[in-house]
Amino acid sequence: MTNVFANYSGDSVFRDRYTLTPEFVPPEMPCREEETNRMVEALSILLDPYRSVAVNFAIIGEAGVGKTTLAKLITNHLADYAIQQNIQLEVQYVNCHSFRTKTAILRKLANEKFAMHGRGFSDEELMEMLATRLDRENKRLVLIIDEAGMLRAEDILGLIHINELFGPGIGRLSTIAITRISDWMTMLDTHLSGRIQDKLELENYDREQIETILKYRRKLGYYHEALPDDVLNLIIDVSANSGNARHGIEIMLRAGMIANTKRAKVVTPEFVRAARNEIYAELRPDIFRDLKFNELAAAVAVGRLLSKKGAASYTTINESFEVFKLVCAENKVKPPGVATYRNCIKELSRLGILVYKVKPVGSNARGRHSVIGLMDIPAVILIERVQEVMKEYQSKRGKF
Ligand SMILES: Nc1ncnc2c1ncn2[C@@H]1O[C@H](COP(=O)(O)OP(=O)(O)O)[C@@H](O)[C@H]1O
Numbered sequence: 001m002t003n004v005f006a007n008y009s010g011d012s013v014f015r016d017r018y019t020l021t022p023e024f025v026p027p028e029m030p031c032r033e034e035e036t037n038r039m040v041e042a043l044s045i046l047l048d049p050y051r052s053v054a055v056n057f058a059i060i061g062e063a064g065v066g067k068t069t070l071a072k073l074i075t076n077h078l079a080d081y082a083i084q085q086n087i088q089l090e091v092q093y094v095n096c097h098s099f100r101t102k103t104a105i106l107r108k109l110a111n112e113k114f115a116m117h118g119r120g121f122s123d124e125e126l127m128e129m130l131a132t133r134l135d136r137e138n139k140r141l142v143l144i145i146d147e148a149g150m151l152r153a154e155d156i157l158g159l160i161h162i163n164e165l166f167g168p169g170i171g172r173l174s175t176i177a178i179t180r181i182s183d184w185m186t187m188l189d190t191h192l193s194g195r196i197q198d199k200l201e202l203e204n205y206d207r208e209q210i211e212t213i214l215k216y217r218r219k220l221g222y223y224h225e226a227l228p229d230d231v232l233n234l235i236i237d238v239s240a241n242s243g244n245a246r247h248g249i250e251i252m253l254r255a256g257m258i259a260n261t262k263r264a265k266v267v268t269p270e271f272v273r274a275a276r277n278e279i280y281a282e283l284r285p286d287i288f289r290d291l292k293f294n295e296l297a298a299a300v301a302v303g304r305l306l307s308k309k310g311a312a313s314y315t316t317i318n319e320s321f322e323v324f325k326l327v328c329a330e331n332k333v334k335p336p337g338v339a340t341y342r343n344c345i346k347e348l349s350r351l352g353i354l355v356y357k358v359k360p361v362g363s364n365a366r367g368r369h370s371v372i373g374l375m376d377i378p379a380v381i382l383i384e385r386v387q388e389v390m391k392e393y394q395s396k397r398g399k400f
Protein backbone atom coordinates (compact mmCIF):
# COMPACT_ATOMS: atom_id res chain seq x y z
CA MET A 1 0.00 0.00 0.00
CA THR A 2 1.36 3.42 -0.90
CA ASN A 3 1.59 5.85 1.95
CA VAL A 4 -1.89 7.17 2.64
CA PHE A 5 -0.63 10.71 3.06
CA ALA A 6 1.09 10.63 -0.32
CA ASN A 7 -2.36 10.57 -1.89
CA TYR A 8 -3.57 13.46 0.21
CA SER A 9 -4.44 16.19 -2.26
CA GLY A 10 -3.68 19.09 0.04
CA ASP A 11 -6.61 21.00 -1.45
CA SER A 12 -8.43 22.65 1.36
CA VAL A 13 -11.30 24.96 2.14
CA PHE A 14 -9.11 26.34 4.94
CA ARG A 15 -6.76 29.25 4.59
CA ASP A 16 -5.39 28.33 8.03
CA ARG A 17 -7.08 25.44 9.78
CA TYR A 18 -5.08 25.90 12.96
CA THR A 19 -6.98 29.12 13.70
CA LEU A 20 -10.14 27.06 14.24
CA THR A 21 -8.64 24.69 16.80
CA PRO A 22 -9.37 25.13 20.52
CA GLU A 23 -5.74 26.02 21.42
CA PHE A 24 -5.58 28.97 19.05
CA VAL A 25 -5.74 32.41 20.62
CA PRO A 26 -7.00 34.90 18.02
CA PRO A 27 -5.11 38.19 17.75
CA GLU A 28 -8.33 40.10 18.38
CA MET A 29 -11.56 39.58 20.29
CA PRO A 30 -14.38 41.50 18.67
CA CYS A 31 -17.32 42.22 21.02
CA ARG A 32 -15.07 42.14 24.10
CA GLU A 33 -13.50 45.58 23.78
CA GLU A 34 -15.00 46.95 26.98
CA GLU A 35 -14.07 43.83 28.95
CA THR A 36 -10.54 44.08 27.57
CA ASN A 37 -10.26 47.65 28.80
CA ARG A 38 -11.48 46.72 32.25
CA MET A 39 -9.04 43.90 32.57
CA VAL A 40 -6.15 46.03 31.31
CA GLU A 41 -7.05 48.64 33.89
CA ALA A 42 -7.00 46.07 36.68
CA LEU A 43 -3.74 44.43 35.61
CA SER A 44 -1.85 47.58 34.64
CA ILE A 45 -0.64 47.97 38.20
CA LEU A 46 1.54 44.91 37.62
CA LEU A 47 3.66 47.08 35.34
CA ASP A 48 4.58 49.55 38.05
CA PRO A 49 8.39 49.69 37.83
CA TYR A 50 8.86 50.72 41.46
CA ARG A 51 6.54 48.50 43.40
CA SER A 52 5.62 44.86 43.14
CA VAL A 53 1.99 44.34 44.09
CA ALA A 54 -0.35 41.42 43.55
CA VAL A 55 -3.76 41.49 41.93
CA ASN A 56 -6.41 38.83 42.37
CA PHE A 57 -8.83 38.95 39.52
CA ALA A 58 -11.81 36.78 38.57
CA ILE A 59 -13.40 36.16 35.19
CA ILE A 60 -16.88 34.72 35.41
CA GLY A 61 -19.28 33.48 32.77
CA GLU A 62 -20.86 30.48 31.10
CA ALA A 63 -19.20 28.16 28.59
CA GLY A 64 -17.91 29.56 25.32
CA VAL A 65 -18.12 33.25 26.15
CA GLY A 66 -14.40 33.85 25.73
CA LYS A 67 -13.15 33.64 29.33
CA THR A 68 -10.07 31.52 28.66
CA THR A 69 -9.25 33.33 25.44
CA LEU A 70 -9.52 36.77 27.00
CA ALA A 71 -7.24 35.77 29.88
CA LYS A 72 -4.64 34.31 27.51
CA LEU A 73 -4.76 37.15 25.03
CA ILE A 74 -4.39 39.86 27.63
CA THR A 75 -1.68 38.13 29.61
CA ASN A 76 0.25 37.59 26.36
CA HIS A 77 0.16 41.34 25.85
CA LEU A 78 1.04 41.90 29.49
CA ALA A 79 4.11 39.66 29.28
CA ASP A 80 5.26 41.28 26.02
CA TYR A 81 4.87 44.74 27.44
CA ALA A 82 6.71 43.81 30.61
CA ILE A 83 9.71 42.78 28.51
CA GLN A 84 9.67 46.15 26.78
CA GLN A 85 9.56 47.87 30.17
CA ASN A 86 12.32 45.72 31.61
CA ILE A 87 10.05 44.23 34.22
CA GLN A 88 10.49 40.59 35.18
CA LEU A 89 7.05 39.11 34.75
CA GLU A 90 5.99 35.57 33.98
CA VAL A 91 2.61 34.11 33.19
CA GLN A 92 1.61 30.55 34.01
CA TYR A 93 -1.65 28.98 32.82
CA VAL A 94 -3.17 25.98 34.59
CA ASN A 95 -6.43 24.25 33.85
CA CYS A 96 -7.82 22.67 37.00
CA HIS A 97 -9.29 19.79 35.02
CA SER A 98 -5.70 18.59 34.75
CA PHE A 99 -4.28 20.12 37.94
CA ARG A 100 -6.72 19.42 40.71
CA THR A 101 -4.82 20.35 43.85
CA LYS A 102 -2.68 23.14 45.21
CA THR A 103 0.22 20.72 45.33
CA ALA A 104 -0.10 19.87 41.63
CA ILE A 105 -0.18 23.55 40.71
CA LEU A 106 2.79 24.42 42.92
CA ARG A 107 4.83 21.62 41.37
CA LYS A 108 4.00 22.79 37.89
CA LEU A 109 4.99 26.34 38.78
CA ALA A 110 8.27 25.22 40.33
CA ASN A 111 9.02 23.03 37.38
CA GLU A 112 8.10 25.26 34.49
CA LYS A 113 9.12 28.63 35.81
CA PHE A 114 12.16 27.77 37.90
CA ALA A 115 13.24 24.35 36.61
CA MET A 116 12.95 23.02 40.16
CA HIS A 117 11.84 19.52 41.03
CA GLY A 118 8.79 19.81 43.22
CA ARG A 119 8.60 16.18 44.26
CA GLY A 120 9.39 15.26 47.83
CA PHE A 121 8.60 18.70 49.21
CA SER A 122 5.59 19.74 51.24
CA ASP A 123 3.38 22.56 50.01
CA GLU A 124 4.88 24.87 52.59
CA GLU A 125 8.41 24.05 51.50
CA LEU A 126 7.50 24.56 47.87
CA MET A 127 5.92 27.93 48.64
CA GLU A 128 9.05 28.98 50.54
CA MET A 129 11.25 27.94 47.65
CA LEU A 130 9.09 29.75 45.13
CA ALA A 131 8.98 32.88 47.27
CA THR A 132 12.76 32.89 47.66
CA ARG A 133 13.27 32.61 43.93
CA LEU A 134 10.71 35.30 43.15
CA ASP A 135 12.35 37.63 45.63
CA ARG A 136 15.87 36.93 44.51
CA GLU A 137 15.01 37.38 40.84
CA ASN A 138 12.70 40.30 41.53
CA LYS A 139 9.98 38.53 39.59
CA ARG A 140 6.25 38.92 39.31
CA LEU A 141 4.16 35.91 38.49
CA VAL A 142 0.67 35.85 37.06
CA LEU A 143 -1.13 32.55 37.57
CA ILE A 144 -4.19 31.89 35.43
CA ILE A 145 -6.35 29.34 37.25
CA ASP A 146 -8.82 28.11 34.64
CA GLU A 147 -11.91 26.08 35.59
CA ALA A 148 -11.17 27.13 39.16
CA GLY A 149 -14.44 25.55 40.29
CA MET A 150 -12.68 22.18 40.13
CA LEU A 151 -10.35 23.35 42.89
CA ARG A 152 -11.27 23.83 46.52
CA ALA A 153 -11.55 27.49 47.48
CA GLU A 154 -9.02 27.00 50.27
CA ASP A 155 -6.49 25.74 47.74
CA ILE A 156 -6.79 28.95 45.75
CA LEU A 157 -6.56 30.93 48.97
CA GLY A 158 -3.48 28.94 49.90
CA LEU A 159 -1.81 29.94 46.66
CA ILE A 160 -2.65 33.60 47.21
CA HIS A 161 -1.15 33.37 50.71
CA ILE A 162 2.30 33.00 49.22
CA ASN A 163 2.31 36.80 49.15
CA GLU A 164 2.56 36.84 52.94
CA LEU A 165 6.10 35.52 52.63
CA PHE A 166 7.31 38.82 51.18
CA GLY A 167 7.87 42.13 52.89
CA PRO A 168 4.91 44.28 53.92
CA GLY A 169 3.02 45.73 50.97
CA ILE A 170 4.85 43.53 48.49
CA GLY A 171 3.07 40.93 46.41
CA ARG A 172 4.60 38.80 43.71
CA LEU A 173 1.96 36.24 42.83
CA SER A 174 -1.14 37.52 41.08
CA THR A 175 -4.05 35.27 40.19
CA ILE A 176 -6.68 35.27 37.49
CA ALA A 177 -9.36 32.78 38.52
CA ILE A 178 -11.75 31.71 35.77
CA THR A 179 -15.05 30.16 36.81
CA ARG A 180 -18.54 29.35 35.69
CA ILE A 181 -21.24 31.49 37.24
CA SER A 182 -22.57 28.64 39.39
CA ASP A 183 -19.11 27.88 40.79
CA TRP A 184 -18.62 31.54 41.55
CA MET A 185 -21.80 31.52 43.62
CA THR A 186 -20.32 28.76 45.77
CA MET A 187 -17.04 30.63 46.10
CA LEU A 188 -18.88 33.68 47.37
CA ASP A 189 -19.60 31.65 50.49
CA THR A 190 -15.90 31.36 51.26
CA HIS A 191 -13.09 33.62 52.42
CA LEU A 192 -11.79 33.63 48.88
CA SER A 193 -14.37 36.16 47.75
CA GLY A 194 -12.86 38.73 50.12
CA ARG A 195 -9.48 38.33 48.48
CA ILE A 196 -10.59 38.97 44.93
CA GLN A 197 -10.28 42.67 44.23
CA ASP A 198 -11.89 42.78 40.86
CA LYS A 199 -14.20 40.56 38.89
CA LEU A 200 -15.28 40.63 35.31
CA GLU A 201 -18.50 38.99 34.29
CA LEU A 202 -18.76 37.99 30.64
CA GLU A 203 -22.34 37.93 29.40
CA ASN A 204 -23.48 35.36 26.87
CA TYR A 205 -23.16 36.52 23.28
CA ASP A 206 -26.32 37.51 21.43
CA ARG A 207 -26.92 36.59 17.79
CA GLU A 208 -25.40 39.74 16.38
CA GLN A 209 -22.22 39.25 18.39
CA ILE A 210 -21.96 35.60 17.40
CA GLU A 211 -22.30 36.72 13.79
CA THR A 212 -19.51 39.27 14.16
CA ILE A 213 -17.25 36.74 15.87
CA LEU A 214 -17.86 33.90 13.44
CA LYS A 215 -17.36 36.15 10.43
CA TYR A 216 -14.06 37.25 11.91
CA ARG A 217 -13.07 33.62 12.52
CA ARG A 218 -14.07 32.72 8.96
CA LYS A 219 -11.74 35.44 7.68
CA LEU A 220 -8.86 33.92 9.66
CA GLY A 221 -9.58 30.28 8.91
CA TYR A 222 -11.34 29.94 5.58
CA TYR A 223 -11.02 30.98 1.98
CA HIS A 224 -13.94 33.34 1.83
CA GLU A 225 -15.83 31.64 -1.00
CA ALA A 226 -15.48 28.22 0.68
CA LEU A 227 -17.98 29.09 3.41
CA PRO A 228 -20.77 31.18 1.87
CA ASP A 229 -22.90 33.52 3.97
CA ASP A 230 -26.06 31.44 3.81
CA VAL A 231 -24.21 28.37 5.10
CA LEU A 232 -22.43 30.36 7.77
CA ASN A 233 -25.83 31.63 8.85
CA LEU A 234 -26.86 28.07 9.71
CA ILE A 235 -23.85 27.82 11.98
CA ILE A 236 -24.59 31.20 13.52
CA ASP A 237 -28.12 30.00 14.32
CA VAL A 238 -26.86 26.99 16.24
CA SER A 239 -24.21 28.92 18.09
CA ALA A 240 -26.47 31.86 18.93
CA ASN A 241 -28.99 29.49 20.45
CA SER A 242 -26.61 28.77 23.29
CA GLY A 243 -24.67 32.05 23.20
CA ASN A 244 -21.60 29.82 23.02
CA ALA A 245 -18.98 30.86 20.46
CA ARG A 246 -17.02 27.63 20.85
CA HIS A 247 -19.92 25.68 19.49
CA GLY A 248 -19.93 27.69 16.23
CA ILE A 249 -16.17 27.55 15.78
CA GLU A 250 -16.15 23.79 16.30
CA ILE A 251 -18.79 23.35 13.65
CA MET A 252 -16.80 25.58 11.29
CA LEU A 253 -13.79 23.33 11.80
CA ARG A 254 -15.62 20.01 11.46
CA ALA A 255 -17.72 21.05 8.47
CA GLY A 256 -14.58 22.16 6.64
CA MET A 257 -12.84 18.88 7.40
CA ILE A 258 -15.82 16.98 6.03
CA ALA A 259 -15.72 19.14 2.89
CA ASN A 260 -12.02 18.34 2.48
CA THR A 261 -12.48 14.59 2.81
CA LYS A 262 -15.19 14.75 0.18
CA ARG A 263 -12.93 16.90 -2.00
CA ALA A 264 -15.60 19.57 -2.11
CA LYS A 265 -14.58 23.17 -2.64
CA VAL A 266 -17.49 24.65 -0.75
CA VAL A 267 -19.11 23.79 2.58
CA THR A 268 -22.76 22.83 2.12
CA PRO A 269 -25.66 22.81 4.63
CA GLU A 270 -25.38 19.03 4.57
CA PHE A 271 -21.80 19.18 5.90
CA VAL A 272 -22.90 21.60 8.61
CA ARG A 273 -25.59 19.16 9.76
CA ALA A 274 -23.12 16.30 9.82
CA ALA A 275 -20.59 18.41 11.73
CA ARG A 276 -23.20 19.37 14.23
CA ASN A 277 -23.92 15.73 15.01
CA GLU A 278 -20.24 14.94 15.37
CA ILE A 279 -19.81 17.56 18.03
CA TYR A 280 -21.05 16.51 21.42
CA ALA A 281 -20.47 12.91 20.47
CA GLU A 282 -21.61 12.07 24.03
CA LEU A 283 -25.08 12.85 22.75
CA ARG A 284 -25.08 10.65 19.64
CA PRO A 285 -28.61 9.41 18.93
CA ASP A 286 -27.55 5.76 19.23
CA ILE A 287 -26.50 6.36 22.83
CA PHE A 288 -30.00 7.46 23.71
CA ARG A 289 -31.55 4.51 21.91
CA ASP A 290 -29.99 2.25 24.55
CA LEU A 291 -31.61 4.14 27.39
CA LYS A 292 -34.77 3.24 29.29
CA PHE A 293 -37.69 5.62 29.46
CA ASN A 294 -36.87 6.69 33.02
CA GLU A 295 -33.38 7.65 31.97
CA LEU A 296 -34.58 9.60 28.96
CA ALA A 297 -37.12 11.41 31.09
CA ALA A 298 -34.43 12.20 33.66
CA ALA A 299 -32.25 13.72 30.94
CA VAL A 300 -35.17 15.85 29.73
CA ALA A 301 -35.92 16.99 33.28
CA VAL A 302 -32.34 18.07 33.94
CA GLY A 303 -32.12 19.69 30.49
CA ARG A 304 -35.28 21.71 31.09
CA LEU A 305 -34.14 23.01 34.44
CA LEU A 306 -30.69 23.92 33.24
CA SER A 307 -31.90 25.58 30.06
CA LYS A 308 -33.86 27.95 32.28
CA LYS A 309 -31.02 28.54 34.69
CA GLY A 310 -28.31 28.86 32.07
CA ALA A 311 -26.35 25.99 30.63
CA ALA A 312 -23.48 26.16 33.08
CA SER A 313 -25.50 26.00 36.26
CA TYR A 314 -26.36 23.06 38.46
CA THR A 315 -29.44 21.41 39.84
CA THR A 316 -29.99 18.82 42.55
CA ILE A 317 -31.71 15.44 42.79
CA ASN A 318 -34.63 16.86 44.74
CA GLU A 319 -35.20 19.84 42.51
CA SER A 320 -34.97 17.91 39.25
CA PHE A 321 -37.05 15.02 40.61
CA GLU A 322 -40.06 17.35 40.61
CA VAL A 323 -39.59 18.15 36.92
CA PHE A 324 -38.95 14.47 36.22
CA LYS A 325 -42.38 13.60 37.63
CA LEU A 326 -43.93 16.15 35.27
CA VAL A 327 -42.14 14.66 32.28
CA CYS A 328 -43.45 11.22 33.30
CA ALA A 329 -46.97 12.60 33.61
CA GLU A 330 -46.76 14.20 30.16
CA ASN A 331 -45.90 10.78 28.79
CA LYS A 332 -48.56 9.03 30.87
CA VAL A 333 -45.99 6.96 32.69
CA LYS A 334 -46.10 6.33 36.45
CA PRO A 335 -42.92 7.83 37.97
CA PRO A 336 -40.66 5.63 40.12
CA GLY A 337 -39.37 6.73 43.52
CA VAL A 338 -36.50 9.08 44.14
CA ALA A 339 -33.98 6.26 44.73
CA THR A 340 -34.60 4.91 41.22
CA TYR A 341 -34.42 8.41 39.87
CA ARG A 342 -31.01 8.88 41.48
CA ASN A 343 -29.80 5.70 39.80
CA CYS A 344 -30.96 7.06 36.43
CA ILE A 345 -28.89 10.19 37.02
CA LYS A 346 -25.90 8.07 37.98
CA GLU A 347 -26.24 6.06 34.79
CA LEU A 348 -26.48 9.23 32.67
CA SER A 349 -23.40 10.51 34.42
CA ARG A 350 -21.54 7.27 33.75
CA LEU A 351 -22.34 7.63 30.05
CA GLY A 352 -20.96 11.18 30.06
CA ILE A 353 -24.34 12.68 29.18
CA LEU A 354 -24.36 14.73 32.35
CA VAL A 355 -22.25 15.34 35.40
CA TYR A 356 -23.24 14.15 38.87
CA LYS A 357 -20.62 15.11 41.38
CA VAL A 358 -19.88 16.28 44.84
CA LYS A 359 -19.27 19.96 44.58
CA PRO A 360 -15.59 20.50 45.32
CA VAL A 361 -15.78 24.20 46.08
CA GLY A 362 -16.65 25.60 49.46
CA SER A 363 -14.88 25.25 52.75
CA ASN A 364 -17.99 24.48 54.77
CA ALA A 365 -20.17 21.39 54.86
CA ARG A 366 -22.99 23.30 53.23
CA GLY A 367 -21.04 23.51 49.98
CA ARG A 368 -20.45 19.77 49.77
CA HIS A 369 -23.71 18.39 48.48
CA SER A 370 -24.01 16.55 45.17
CA VAL A 371 -25.08 18.49 42.13
CA ILE A 372 -26.16 17.66 38.60
CA GLY A 373 -24.85 19.67 35.69
CA LEU A 374 -23.70 19.56 32.10
CA MET A 375 -20.10 20.02 31.05
CA ASP A 376 -19.95 21.94 27.81
CA ILE A 377 -23.14 20.67 26.25
CA PRO A 378 -25.83 23.30 25.89
CA ALA A 379 -29.03 22.19 27.64
CA VAL A 380 -31.07 22.99 24.53
CA ILE A 381 -29.04 20.47 22.53
CA LEU A 382 -29.56 17.81 25.18
CA ILE A 383 -33.32 18.34 25.19
CA GLU A 384 -33.48 18.42 21.41
CA ARG A 385 -31.64 15.14 21.03
CA VAL A 386 -33.43 13.27 23.79
CA GLN A 387 -36.79 14.38 22.52
CA GLU A 388 -35.99 13.12 19.04
CA VAL A 389 -35.44 9.68 20.50
CA MET A 390 -38.50 9.92 22.75
CA LYS A 391 -40.64 10.72 19.74
CA GLU A 392 -39.39 7.60 17.99
CA TYR A 393 -40.34 5.61 21.07
CA GLN A 394 -43.75 7.15 21.30
CA SER A 395 -44.53 6.04 17.79
CA LYS A 396 -43.87 2.44 18.82
CA ARG A 397 -45.16 2.50 22.36
CA GLY A 398 -44.98 -0.48 24.61
CA LYS A 399 -41.25 -0.48 24.38
CA PHE A 400 -40.91 1.21 27.75
N1 LIG B 1 -14.94 37.73 21.10
C1 LIG B 1 -14.37 36.68 20.48
N2 LIG B 1 -13.71 36.85 19.32
C2 LIG B 1 -13.16 35.79 18.68
N3 LIG B 1 -13.20 34.54 19.12
C3 LIG B 1 -13.85 34.30 20.28
C4 LIG B 1 -14.46 35.35 21.02
N4 LIG B 1 -15.03 34.84 22.12
C5 LIG B 1 -14.79 33.52 22.09
N5 LIG B 1 -14.08 33.19 20.99
C6 LIG B 1 -13.66 31.83 20.61
O1 LIG B 1 -14.68 30.95 21.06
C7 LIG B 1 -14.15 29.77 21.62
C8 LIG B 1 -14.58 29.66 23.07
O2 LIG B 1 -13.94 30.65 23.84
P1 LIG B 1 -13.29 30.32 25.26
O3 LIG B 1 -12.40 31.44 25.62
O4 LIG B 1 -12.70 28.97 25.21
O5 LIG B 1 -14.61 30.32 26.16
P2 LIG B 1 -14.77 29.96 27.71
O6 LIG B 1 -13.40 29.87 28.30
O7 LIG B 1 -15.59 31.08 28.24
O8 LIG B 1 -15.52 28.67 27.74
C9 LIG B 1 -12.64 29.87 21.43
O9 LIG B 1 -12.30 29.20 20.24
C10 LIG B 1 -12.40 31.36 21.30
O10 LIG B 1 -11.26 31.61 20.49
Ligand SMILES: [Mg+2]
Pocket residue numbers: 067068069146
Ligand atom coordinates in the same frame (compact mmCIF):
# COMPACT_ATOMS: atom_id res chain seq x y z
MG1 LIG C 1 -12.52 28.16 29.14
